[in-house]
Amino acid sequence: MTHEEKISYMRMAMGLANFGFSEEQLDLLVSMYDLILEKEEETDLDSMTTVVMDCRSREDARVEANIKKEIETKKRLNEIFGEKKKNEE
Numbered sequence: 001m002t003h004e005e006k007i008s009y010m011r012m013a014m015g016l017a018n019f020g021f022s023e024e025q026l027d028l029l030v031s032m033y034d035l036i037l038e039k040e041e042e043t044d045l046d047s048m049t050t051v052v053m054d055c056r057s058r059e060d061a062r063v064e065a066n067i068k069k070e071i072e073t074k075k076r077l078n079e080i081f082g083e084k085k086k087n088e089e
Contacts, residue, residue, distance in 0.1 A: 031054065
């Protein structure tokens with residue numbers, strides 16, 4: 001199962017349990033769970049800190065991608081509605 005699929009299932013489970021978590025929080029929960037399953041008793045603070053930093057990097061990338069999508073959508077809408085205004089005048 002991919003990391004994204006695990007996050008999706010975690011989101012469903014949390015929703016059924018009536019808990020609200022952000023994408024970043026779900027990513028962190030799944031990542032920490034995977035780390036603990038992998039290292040068991042050998043899980044250390046350094047490994048956990050690395051997971052936190054990796055999750056933050058992924059969140060930054062998600063936010064940046066969403067911003068780019070919004071900008072492209074706004075540009076496209078401006079093009080569409082700008083053309084309509086020109087045609088109406």
